[in-house]
Amino acid sequence: MRFAPPPAFEGEAGYRLLPMRFRRLPWDENRVLVTSLSGDWILMSCADFARAVDKDLRRDEPLFADLQARHLIVADSATSTLAPLLSQYRTRKAYIEQGPKLHIFVVSLRCHHTCAYCQVSRQPLGQSQFDMSGEAAAYAVERLFEWPARELTVEFQGGEPLLHFERIKMLVKAIEIRNRHEDRNIRFVIASTLHDLTDDQLSFMRDHHFDLSTSLDGPEWLHNANRPRPEKDSYRRTLVGIERGRKVLGEHAVSALTTLTRRSLEAPLEIIDEYRKLGFHSISLRPLSPYGFARKTETRNGYPIGDFLRFYAVALDHLLSVNRAGYFMEETYGRMLLGQLLTPFSHGYVDLRSPTGAGLGAVVYDYDGTVYPSDEARMLASMGDRSFALGQVDQPVTTWLESPAMQRILAAGVAETLPTCADCAYVPLCGADPIDHLARQGDTIGHRPTSDFCRKQMGLFDLLLERWETGSGSDRQILESWAHRATRQEAQPEFEAA
Amino acid sequence: MATIRLSIDAGLFSAEVIARTAHRYTDRFFVELTNSDGAYAIALTSKQDDVDLTGIEGRFRNDALDEHLRERIRAETTDLHVSLVQAALRQAAPTRPKS
Numbered sequence: 403m404r405f406a407p408p409p410a411f412e413g414e415a416g417y418r419l420l421p422m423r424f425r426r427l428p429w430d431e432n433r434v435l436v437t438s439l440s441g442d443w444i445l446m447s448c449a450d451f452a453r454a455v456d457k458d459l460r461r462d463e464p465l466f467a468d469l470q471a472r473h474l475i476v477a478d479s480a481t482s483t484l485a486p487l488l489s490q491y492r493t494r495k496a497y498i499e500q501g502p503k504l505h506i507f508v509v510s511l512r513c514h515h516t517c518a519y520c521q522v523s524r525q526p527l528g529q530s531q532f533d534m535s536g537e538a539a540a541y542a543v544e545r546l547f548e549w550p551a552r553e554l555t556v557e558f559q560g561g562e563p564l565l566h567f568e569r570i571k572m573l574v575k576a577i578e579i580r581n582r583h584e585d586r587n588i589r590f591v592i593a594s595t596l597h598d599l600t601d602d603q604l605s606f607m608r609d610h611h612f613d614l615s616t617s618l619d620g621p622e623w624l625h626n627a628n629r630p631r632p633e634k635d636s637y638r639r640t641l642v643g644i645e646r647g648r649k650v651l652g653e654h655a656v657s658a659l660t661t662l663t664r665r666s667l668e669a670p671l672e673i674i675d676e677y678r679k680l681g682f683h684s685i686s687l688r689p690l691s692p693y694g695f696a697r698k699t700e701t702r703n704g705y706p707i708g709d710f711l712r713f714y715a716v717a718l719d720h721l722l723s724v725n726r727a728g729y730f731m732e733e734t735y736g737r738m739l740l741g742q743l744l745t746p747f748s749h750g751y752v753d754l755r756s757p758t759g760a761g762l763g764a765v766v767y768d769y770d771g772t773v774y775p776s777d778e779a780r781m782l783a784s785m786g787d788r789s790f791a792l793g794q795v796d797q798p799v800t801t802w803l804e805s806p807a808m809q810r811i812l813a814a815g816v817a818e819t820l821p822t823c824a825d826c827a828y829v830p831l832c833g834a835d836p837i838d839h840l841a842r843q844g845d846t847i848g849h850r851p852t853s854d855f856c857r858k859q860m861g862l863f864d865l866l867l868e869r870w871e872t873g874s875g876s877d878r879q880i881l882e883s884w885a886h887r888a889t890r891q892e893a894q895p896e897f898e899a900a
Numbered sequence: 901m902a903t904i905r906l907s908i909d910a911g912l913f914s915a916e917v918i919a920r921t922a923h924r925y926t927d928r929f930f931v932e933l934t935n936s937d938g939a940y941a942i943a944l945t946s947k948q949d950d951v952d953l954t955g956i957e958g959r960f961r962n963d964a965l966d967e968h969l970r971e972r973i974r975a976e977t978t979d980l981h982v983s984l985v986q987a988a989l990r991q992a993a994p995t996r997p998k999s
Contacts, residue, residue, distance in 0.1 A: 419973060421981035426966065439984060455969060484984065491988040498989075822923065825970055851927035 416457055417466075417475045420487070424451060425827035429868045434827075440490035441742065441830030442472040445871065494830065496748035497755055497763060500551040504752060504764040506777060507542060507573060508559050509534045510566035511769055514597065514631065533566045538771035541795040543576045545767070547584050548799040557591040557615075559777075561769075564594050567603055574610050591615055595629075596643025597636070604650040614647045616640060618658040618680075620666060620673035628663050644680065659686040659734075662713070664705045670717040678729060686734040687717055689858065691778065691838075707854040711861040718869065725880045732884045739866055740885035742831035752776065754833040758815035761792060761808050771795040773802055775811060778837045790837060811836050814846035822850035828863045903945040904929075906957050908964060910938050917967045918942070924963060925956075 421439045426448070434451050437443040446454075446465070453459055454475065459466045461477065469475045473487040511532035534542075546554065556577060558570050574590060581588055592607070593615045607614070618640055619625045625637040647656040660666070660673060677685045689710040717733070724731050738751045752759025761775030772791050774780040779790035790811070792802035802808060814836035817823045826832070838855050839848030850856045870881050908918065918940045922931045928951050929944040944956065 419976045421977040421984065422973060424966075424969075439981065452969070455972060488984060488988040491984070495989070825920070849926070851924055 417459070417461075417470075417477045418479055419455065420473055420476055420484075422474050423825060423827040423829065427868075428864050429872065435867065436474060437827045437830055438473045438487070438490075439830065440473065440487060440494050440746070442474075442490065442746070443743075443827075444468055444472055444474070490746055493746055494748060497759075498757060500553075501549045502761070502763055502765045503551045503553050504555050504557065505546055505549075506557045506559050506764065506766040507534070507539075507570075508561070508766065508768045508780065509539075509563045509569045509573070511561040512565045513561040514565075514595075532561070532769055534569050534767075534769040535771070536569070536572065538767070538769070538795050539569055539573050540576065541771065542767040543573065543580060545765075545773075545795060545799055546577065547580055547586075549765075552586055554586050554588045555591060556588060557593060559593045562595055562597075563592055564597075564599060564603060567606075571606060574606075578610070589613065594643075595636075595640060596647060597631075597639040599643050599646055604646060607647075608650050612651060612655070614651065614656045616644065616647075616656070616658050617661060618644070618677070619660050619663075620669060621676045624666060624669060624673070627665060628661065641680070653681070657684060658682060659688060661688055662690065662710065664709075667705060667709055667713040670713050671720050674717060674720050674724065674731070678724060678731060683729075683731050684734055685721075685731065687714060688735070691781070691841075707857045707861070710858065711865070714862065715865055718865065722869070722873070722877050722880055726876055730883075732887060736862065736866055737884040737887060739831070739862055740870075740881055741887075743863070743867060743870070744882055744885035753835060754831075756815070756817035756829070756832065756834045758811060758834045758836060760790075760811050760815065760835075760837055761802070762815075765792075765802075767795055773797075775808065776837055778835075778841065779807075782837065782841055787840075790840075810846060814839070814848075820847055820850070822856070826860075828860065831863070832859050901946045901949065902951070902953055903943055904953055904956055905944075906942050906960060908940045908942065908961070910935055910940050913940070913964055913968055914971065915940070917964060917971050920970075921960060921964045921967045925960065 422436055424434045424436045427433050427435060427445065432449075433445055433447050435443055435445055436451060450465055454465070454469060459469070459475075466475075466477075470477055473484075473490070476482045476484065512529055546556070556573075558573075560566075563570060570592070577588060590607075590610055591613045596614065596616045617629070619628045622637040625640065626634055629636040631639075644656055644658070658677070660677075666673065673687075674685060689707065690704055718736065721731055721733055738749060738754060741747070741749055742754065752763035755763055759776070760779065764776055766774040766777055766780050768774060768780055768783075771794050772783070772788075773793055773795055774783065774790060775792055776790075782788075782790060790807045792805050792807050814820070815834045817829050817832055817834040820834060823829050823832070823834070835855055836846035836848075839853065840846045842854055843849055843852070848855070866881065870878055873881070915935065918933060922933055922942060922944075925931060925944055928948075929946055932941075932943040932945075934941045942960065944960070946953065
């Protein structure tokens with residue numbers, strides 16, 4: 403038997419472009435980031451990119467193979483399959499297949515703090531009318547099991563949820579009884595200041611495998627300034643709560659998040675060093691959101707998103723130096739974005755989804771029985787705008803999905819169809835946030851050139867990609883280790899802190 | 901407020917390319933677009949006094965070239981893009997829990 407000569411296997415001459423987007427690199431305007439439909443990408447010179455679009459590439463040059471491997475071009479549509487590209491796309495969007503995994507139960511709005519940036523519109527300690535009733539809680543359990551997800555995260559929030567712990571106990575027991583025949587994998591989380599945590603509460607949490615999420619804004623002076631209590635001892639109480647939680651539930655069961663006020667932006671190194679001192683291997687550096695008391699105090703505590711990005715760049719460099727010194731520590735949002743950039747997998751973070759995670763990735767059961775598609779929608783409602791309420795907890799899930807609120811969210815909830823996003827090289831890795839745009843810009847679609855959400859996303863993607871490309875070999879390894887941790891935590895939605 | 905005026909040959913770029921390019925400048929500028937005598941006239945008026953106008957005209961012209969490239973890619977790939985997304989998500993129907 404004789405094989406035909408090599409030209410017989412080459413197929414049709416030329417090649418076809420596949421869907422792609424590009425962006426000039428801010429740190430090197432002569433090169434571009436080019437992304438595929440599914441978010442695979444390559445960095446290349448503008449001249450090479452122009453040749454690729456002009457169909458001037460030769461089949462025997464390495465760039466041709468690179469672009470084909472990343473599904474940016476296809477050599478011969480008669481003999482090539484696009485099945486791997488479809489598979490990649492489905493993998494990237496796997497979060498849409500099972501509906502909401504994150505279910506937030508707001509058991510009380512009462513709180514003993516008076517934080518100026520509170521996004522929730524907390525209520526005074528004695529106001530028990532802001533507690534979730536037993537009837538609303540029972541309905542919420544029914545609704546929880548109407549969703550199809552096999553993995554469910556049940557998060558208890560407030561106010562301060564520990565102030566209505568009896569309702570948490572009732573909910574956990576009801577969920578576990580129902581789950582005996584539902585057989586879902588359920589994870590319980592409580593977002594709390596951890597102040598006034600009792601031994602009985604900790605025992606209950608240990609018995610039901612709770613994770614704890616708390617807020618720690620940095621060193622004592624900063625935490626106490628951001629989170630005032632009449633006794634001026636918020637930092638000390640938080641540390642006591644963290645230690646007690648770790649002792650009973652285990653080191654890894656307790657995580658902390660940072661909310662950044664204007665004064666926080668002056669202390670990136672101190673904040674990170676505080677987390678290291680306390681033995682945390684993870685930190686979340688979150689800019690303020692425009693909700694609740696945070697909006698009322700915006701002129702005092704707020705800042706332009708450019709200031710946050712400058713803060714983040716300094717913080718990232720310090721985190722890299724901490725890691726180089728042998729102490730593993732990651733930033734959670736950066737981890738999520740790096741996971742998008744450096745792995746092909748889906749993730750559990752509801753703010754980075756397209757279609758949006760609001761109502762499709764998360765549901766909030768408020769204390770009064772009203773249901774919202776996200777915590778931000780609940781916060782908007784507390785400010786008087788209830789237009790994103792999906793319905794009441796005694797209605798079936800299908801009624802919520804057909805609600806005008808959900809239709810409005812979906813109409814602006816696919817990033818790939820939004821003005822400017824549609825052409826953005828980062829859109830396969832990014833998300834849509836119509837509720838945030840309504841809160842900031844008065845419109846669910848929003849205006850990207852002035853969107854803080856867009857500036858933050860683009861700024862962080864650019865920063866992380868630049869550090870990954872231009873950093874030392876060890877920096878690159880550190881960033882890649884964050885990305886792969888994001889992959890391992892894919893099934894677990896990110897949760898909020900108190 | 902300072903205004904930058906520039907003219908671009910309408911034979912080289914579509915109106916959509918110029919509009920998409922100009923939209924990116926609406927964070928810092930009020931934008932006016934007109935088309936007459938075979939050329940687009942673009943006026944960018946800064947929204948604030950302290951906007952740095954250095955290099956804006958050259959940047960706009962380069963951005964128009966990038967938008968032109970995007971238009972070419974869209975023209976070749978939009979139909980395929982829609983077909984691929986539909987094919988990929990056809991299997992993404994929600995799974996129902998066991999009754």
